Amino acid sequence: MILGVLFSGGKDSVYACRRAMETDSVACLITMVSANPDSYMFHTPNIAWAGLIAEAVGVPQLNWPTAGEEEAELSDLSDAIAAAVDEYGVEGIVTGAIESVYQAARVQRICRELDLWCYNPLWQIDQLEYLRLLVSEGFEVIITGVFAYPLDESFVGARIDGPRIEKLEDLRDRYAINPSGEGGEIETIVLDGPVFKRRVEVLKAVKEYDNYRGRLIIKEARLVER
Numbered sequence: 001m002i003l004g005v006l007f008s009g010g011k012d013s014v015y016a017c018r019r020a021m022e023t024d025s026v027a028c029l030i031t032m033v034s035a036n037p038d039s040y041m042f043h044t045p046n047i048a049w050a051g052l053i054a055e056a057v058g059v060p061q062l063n064w065p066t067a068g069e070e071e072a073e074l075s076d077l078s079d080a081i082a083a084a085v086d087e088y089g090v091e092g093i094v095t096g097a098i099e100s101v102y103q104a105a106r107v108q109r110i111c112r113e114l115d116l117w118c119y120n121p122l123w124q125i126d127q128l129e130y131l132r133l134l135v136s137e138g139f140e141v142i143i144t145g146v147f148a149y150p151l152d153e154s155f156v157g158a159r160i161d162g163p164r165i166e167k168l169e170d171l172r173d174r175y176a177i178n179p180s181g182e183g184g185e186i187e188t189i190v191l192d193g194p195v196f197k198r199r200v201e202v203l204k205a206v207k208e209y210d211n212y213r214g215r216l217i218i219k220e221a222r223l224v225e226r
Contacts, residue, residue: 001024001025001091001092001117002024002025002027002088002089002090002091002092003020003024003025003026003027003090003091003092003093003094003119004026004027004028004029004030004062004081004084004088004090004092004093004094005017005020005026005028005029005030005059005093005094006030006032006093006094006095006096006107007029007030007031007050007053007054007061008031008032008042008047008050008096009031009046009047009049009050009052009053009054009189009190010096010187010188010189010190011096011134011139011141011160011180011188011190012096012097012098012122012180013029013095013096014053014057014096014139014190014193014195015096015122015130015133015134015139016094016095016096016120016121016122017029017057017059017094017195018137018193018194018195019094019121019122020094020119020121021195024092026059026094027059027060027084027088027089027090028059028060028061028062028084028087028088028090029050029054029057029059029060029061029062030061030062030064030080030081030084030093031047031050031051031054031061031062031063031064032064032066032073032076032077032080033047033048033063033064033065033066034047034066034067034068034073035065035066035067035068036066036067036068036069036073037068041068041073041074041077041102041103041106042066042068042073044068044187045144045145045187045189045215045216045217046144046189046216046217046218049189049200049218049221050063051063052200052221052222052223053189053190053200055198055223056192056196056197056198056199056200056223057195057196057197058197060088062080062083062084062087062088064076064077064079064080064083074106074110077106077107077110078110078113078114081093081110081111081114081116082114085114085116090116091116091117092111092116092117092118092119093107093110093111093116093117093118093119094119094120094121095107095118095119095120096122097120097122097123098122098123098124098125098127098130098180098182099123099124099178099182100182104120104123127178127179127180127182128165128168128169128172128179128180130180131160131165131168131179131180132162132165134160135160135161135162135165137193137194138192138193138194139190139192139193139194140159140190140191140192140193140199141159141160141188141189141190141191142157142158142159142160142188142189142191142202142216143155143156143157143158143159143160143186143187143188143216144156144157144187144188144189144215144216144218145186145187145188145214145215145216146185146186146187146209146212146213146214147184147185147186147187147212147213148177148183148184148185148212149175149212150171150174150175150177150212151171151177151185151186151212151214152212153207153209153214155186155214156207156208156209156214156215156216157205157207157216160188165179189218192226196226197226198223198224198225198226199223199224199225199226200221200222200223200224201221201222201223201224202218202220202221203219203220203221203222204218204219204220205217205218205219205220206219
């Protein structure tokens, strides 16, 4: 089956892409570029670098702008998916949804309207086991945003590795956060992994943090050989 992946360059969309590539043909990566940093549907931190990550993976990217207004952004997503059907012959859409019924249900509705298959390979995956899979399979993931107590400044720009996962597990047990950030607590970017033909090297980034909200804003990056 020919698939298009809803793609932000974050860990969930990249890992969903990997899963899809194991059994099907991924023809394009669909990136929604939202003007609203607080979009309900779409990843926004460092979204401008999704194109570089798509280039690193070696799959064509379809960029689609949206104002990011609640519900109206779904019309933009539908238009983007329809464009992927026309341009790449897409027969199904892949999402990185894990537990968000809000997101998954809306993408599924669009797919039904366009007579497309909707594939959610990470749906209901154990979040800690998922993070461990990312590490064991060789994905280089860094945290680019934190948006909840008790995530302190040390998380911003940190790599997801064994010790970081242990810390997230502890915070889950003590504060009931979603360790993979499915509740919007954490945003990430992937710099390397088994689906990458080249890796992304961050050359310059600025860290912002205040009152349990922080971002790593990437200013310069490039592709390098793995």
